[in-house]
Amino acid sequence: MMEPNLKALAPFDIHSRCRKHLLFVHPLGAAHVAPDIRRMAATGYPVEWNHIGEGGAETSDYGFDALISAKRSWPDIHDSDALRTYLEDQPMGTHLYITAPWGWGRSIVRLAETVGYAKEDIQVRGFGQKYHQVFCIACYTTNPIDNASTVTCRQCGRVISVSDHYSPRWDAVMGYPILDNVTKKGNT
Amino acid sequence: MMALQQRFPFPLEENSYFYSNNLKPLQPPCCIQLTTEYFHEVAEKRRLLANHPERCFHALPGTLAAQWEVVDEIVHQLVDTYPDCFTLENRGDEWTFRNLLLNETEQFTFGDSSTLPVQPLDWIGRHVQEDLLLMVQRDDDLHLEAGQLCFPSAWSLTFDLGMAFHEIHRPVPWNHELAEKIRRFLLRVEAGKPWTRVNWAMHVGRRLDLSPEAFHEWGPARYQVSSENVADEVQFRVEEQCVLRLPGSNALLFSIHTYLKSVGELSQNPDWAQKLHSVLVTLPEQVAAYKGLTAYRAQVIEYLERCQ
Numbered sequence: 001m002m003e004p005n006l007k008a009l010a011p012f013d014i015h016s017r018c019r020k021h022l023l024f025v026h027p028l029g030a031a032h033v034a035p036d037i038r039r040m041a042a043t044g045y046p047v048e049w050n051h052i053g054e055g056g057a058e059t060s061d062y063g064f065d066a067l068i069s070a071k072r073s074w075p076d077i078h079d080s081d082a083l084r085t086y087l088e089d090q091p092m093g094t095h096l097y098i099t100a101p102w103g104w105g106r107s108i109v110r111l112a113e114t115v116g117y118a119k120e121d122i123q124v125r126g127f128g129q130k131y132h133q134v135f136c137i138a139c140y141t142t143n144p145i146d147n148a149s150t151v152t153c154r155q156c157g158r159v160i161s162v163s164d165h166y167s168p169r170w171d172a173v174m175g176y177p178i179l180d181n182v183t184k185k186g187n188t
Numbered sequence: 189m190m191a192l193q194q195r196f197p198f199p200l201e202e203n204s205y206f207y208s209n210n211l212k213p214l215q216p217p218c219c220i221q222l223t224t225e226y227f228h229e230v231a232e233k234r235r236l237l238a239n240h241p242e243r244c245f246h247a248l249p250g251t252l253a254a255q256w257e258v259v260d261e262i263v264h265q266l267v268d269t270y271p272d273c274f275t276l277e278n279r280g281d282e283w284t285f286r287n288l289l290l291n292e293t294e295q296f297t298f299g300d301s302s303t304l305p306v307q308p309l310d311w312i313g314r315h316v317q318e319d320l321l322l323m324v325q326r327d328d329d330l331h332l333e334a335g336q337l338c339f340p341s342a343w344s345l346t347f348d349l350g351m352a353f354h355e356i357h358r359p360v361p362w363n364h365e366l367a368e369k370i371r372r373f374l375l376r377v378e379a380g381k382p383w384t385r386v387n388w389a390m391h392v393g394r395r396l397d398l399s400p401e402a403f404h405e406w407g408p409a410r411y412q413v414s415s416e417n418v419a420d421e422v423q424f425r426v427e428e429q430c431v432l433r434l435p436g437s438n439a440l441l442f443s444i445h446t447y448l449k450s451v452g453e454l455s456q457n458p459d460w461a462q463k464l465h466s467v468l469v470t471l472p473e474q475v476a477a478y479k480g481l482t483a484y485r486a487q488v489i490e491y492l493e494r495c496q
């Protein structure tokens with residue numbers, strides 16, 4: 001993945017009433033969370049650093065260590081029972097802050113919601129390509145996408161237009177078939 | 189036998205377009221309308237359910253109790269409001285429901301889904317013209333978790349199932365603040381105090397099923413409108429939506445009754461024609477696109493001007 005431009009991303013809204021801050025940080029976003037961590041630490045409640053994905057610098061390289069109460073690493077978050085258990089074991093009032101590629105972020109959100117976290121307890125600062133799949137509404141097949149605005153469905157062969165209407169259940173955006181052989185007004 | 193009613197809830201009250209939630213208390217508190225199209229539309233719903241079950245009915249696990257509440261609510265609305273058309277005998281949980289319009293009798297044990305041929309929401313939906321949707325309230329939000337949807341206006345229950353309110357309604361050309369106001373309002377709807385609103389759109393071809401799954405069937409017609417066929421082919425589509433709180437599950441039931449009138453039929457009423465003309469002239473382009481009428485708006489305006 002190319003280095004994303006994170007400068008345009010808004011800072012996290014630090015919840016002063018939450019009792020614990022859990023940060024999930026992908027290596028590509030690690031250098032951009034320093035101001036957030038300082039504000040979290042200023043609340044007086046624990047800040048736990050969760051490194052997600054492979055590689056990346058250590059927190060000591062960024063000067064965070066004094067502000068962090070615990071560190072963990074999750075090379076793979078998908079279908080991770082250990083991560084589920086970790087989230088389940090947190091006290092009431094725990095708040096999640098996620099800085100990661102969108103797909104990773106959504107995976108953590110899904111897992112957190114299934115173990116009982118409310119939407120307002122989770123913030124995602126995603127980067128990179130936002131969606132990776134498009135759902136062909138004509139045949140109900142999900143297709144991988146890149147940055148193109150249309151995709152040829154691998155199942156039915158229709159050309160579908162990639163919308164930004166996203167379904168968490170399908171982890172895909174809606175794809176509408178493009179009409180062909182249509183004589184539009186003015187084209188006759 | 190009680191006569192079925194002719195009904196068309198014309199929604200435009202102003203001479204220019206503005207978006208509002210236009211929610212009003214539902215009086216009388218019955219979300220089911222029996223119209224002269226009853227036999228045709230119920231038959232069409234059943235045909236769609238038989239041919240396209242994958243897109244017309246969905247229910248997530250955990251919604252059965254709310255579905256039974258819907259059966260309880262609608263059966264009693266039917267027998268109370270239309271006693272010549274529907275009857276109910278019950279001894280405890282043993283119910284006998286008769287649809288006298290269709291000459292059908294169903295005996296079942298209330299609360300026991302194995303005694304119905306399909307899930308409870310699906311079953312009662314086959315006796316009414318309305319689409320029925322269940323939104324479950326949790327975490328201070330509303331989630332679409334079950335529905336029987338045969339006459340959608342270009343949205344998919346299969347795709348939207350499980351979504352929260354803002355996830356369903358994004359992207360739309362409303363401002364987010366209004367959508368949030370509506371969501372907050374819906375969260376506060378109380379049991380016993382149902383609400384109603386009307387929504388409108390236009391499309392081409394006299395069909396109620398505008399599912400995106402069937403876009404290849406109905407989409408091309410929007411580019412075939414001419415001055416010769418605009419009066420018959422372009423339809424003014426009104427959705428009368430009712431929302432009521434189910435006290436047991438705390439879910440919200442949405443009923444949607446869809447009405448169609450061709451532009452030609454609508455122009456028989458000069459006041460309606462004048463209002464529609466004024467609204468179409470002032471409709472913002474992005475709203476026109478959202479309502480799917482960009483391709484033929486000019487022809488409709490021109491036709492309505494010819495009628496004046």
